[in-house]
Amino acid sequence: MPIPRRAVLEQLAAESDATARETTTVVTLAATLEIDERAVEAHLQGLAACELARIDADGNTRVTITGEELLELGTDEVVIVDALGQVSGR
Amino acid sequence: MSEKETEQSAPDDAVQYDPDSSRYDLYECPECDNVVLALGRDEPPMSCHDRPMERVTDVEMQVKPPDVKQVLLQAFGLPKAGLDICLCVIGEGPLSASEVAKELGYDRSTVTRYLNTLVELGLLRRSELNREQGGVVNVYHSVDLERMRRETLIGFYVWAGEAAALIEDANLTKQDYLEENPDRELPSVFWEEFEDD
Numbered sequence: 001m002p003i004p005r006r007a008v009l010e011q012l013a014a015e016s017d018a019t020a021r022e023t024t025t026v027v028t029l030a031a032t033l034e035i036d037e038r039a040v041e042a043h044l045q046g047l048a049a050c051e052l053a054r055i056d057a058d059g060n061t062r063v064t065i066t067g068e069e070l071l072e073l074g075t076d077e078v079v080i081v082d083a084l085g086q087v088s089g090r
Numbered sequence: 091m092s093e094k095e096t097e098q099s100a101p102d103d104a105v106q107y108d109p110d111s112s113r114y115d116l117y118e119c120p121e122c123d124n125v126v127l128a129l130g131r132d133e134p135p136m137s138c139h140d141r142p143m144e145r146v147t148d149v150e151m152q153v154k155p156p157d158v159k160q161v162l163l164q165a166f167g168l169p170k171a172g173l174d175i176c177l178c179v180i181g182e183g184p185l186s187a188s189e190v191a192k193e194l195g196y197d198r199s200t201v202t203r204y205l206n207t208l209v210e211l212g213l214l215r216r217s218e219l220n221r222e223q224g225g226v227v228n229v230y231h232s233v234d235l236e237r238m239r240r241e242t243l244i245g246f247y248v249w250a251g252e253a254a255a256l257i258e259d260a261n262l263t264k265q266d267y268l269e270e271n272p273d274r275e276l277p278s279v280f281w282e283e284f285e286d287d
Binding site for chain 1: 175179180182183184185186187188189190201202205215217219220221222227228229230231232
């Protein structure tokens with residue numbers, strides 16, 4: 001059964017820490033969420049495109065500060081992240 | 091228009107007001123022509139001429155059922171692309187603007203423009219989230235559901251009120267015309283005269 005991307009973000013935030021740079025792995029996430037590793041990787045790529053997750057070359061991954069702030073918004077519908085609108089130096 | 095033409099033009103999927111349905115109710119004043127629409131209430135919502143308004147029960151006419159997409163497009167002037175964006179992300183987010191653009195076949199700048207329009211219309215909220223490398227990222231998300239419910243209902247009622255006023259104006263114009271021109275045919279000139287108003 002497909003799992004929503006938001007659920008992956010929530011689990012990623014539970015298993016990693018943006019400030020402390022603590023990471024988790026795709027394998028761990030897949031086991032916890034009980035889904036295929038490739039499905040986790042696909043979601044992580046999507047989250048990374050939104051700047052909500054980081055994936056390093058070793059396959060370790062963590063939530064970003066942006067991802068943590070998104071979860072703190074407490075919204076659960078219609079979330080689009082637009083990096084085009086970024087404003088530097090604020 | 092002849093009876094035959096009327097029958098032919100009736101939509102196949104027409105709906106009829108059902109007084110037994112709890113979805114909405116129509117009430118009218120027994121003294122004047124005041125008619126009100128009420129959602130989710132069992133009792134007459136108000137009185138008129140110091141009497142409770144009465145539920146309309148004798149309407150036999152059929153109307154074309156509304157489509158939620160058309161209602162949003164018409165009532166709020168919502169751009170179709172904006173609605174597509176909302177529908178595209180429901181249950182799928184968070185998505186990047188680039189993913190939405192690719193999914194819908196729009197330019198990314200178009201998506202950004204419509205997202206801002208949706209914010210201006212009050213259908214989305216925009217929040218700025220901090221980026222780890224500095225600066226901020228714009229995030230577009232749903233407004234509070236209760237707030238959206240209230241605003242969309244009131245917004246629609248305003249639109250429906252404007253539509254009802256137009257229909258009433260048309261009826262009054264028709265009435266005036268028939269009174270002033272008792273011997274003339276109505277259909278061919280009525281709408282032209284009304285448009286000129």
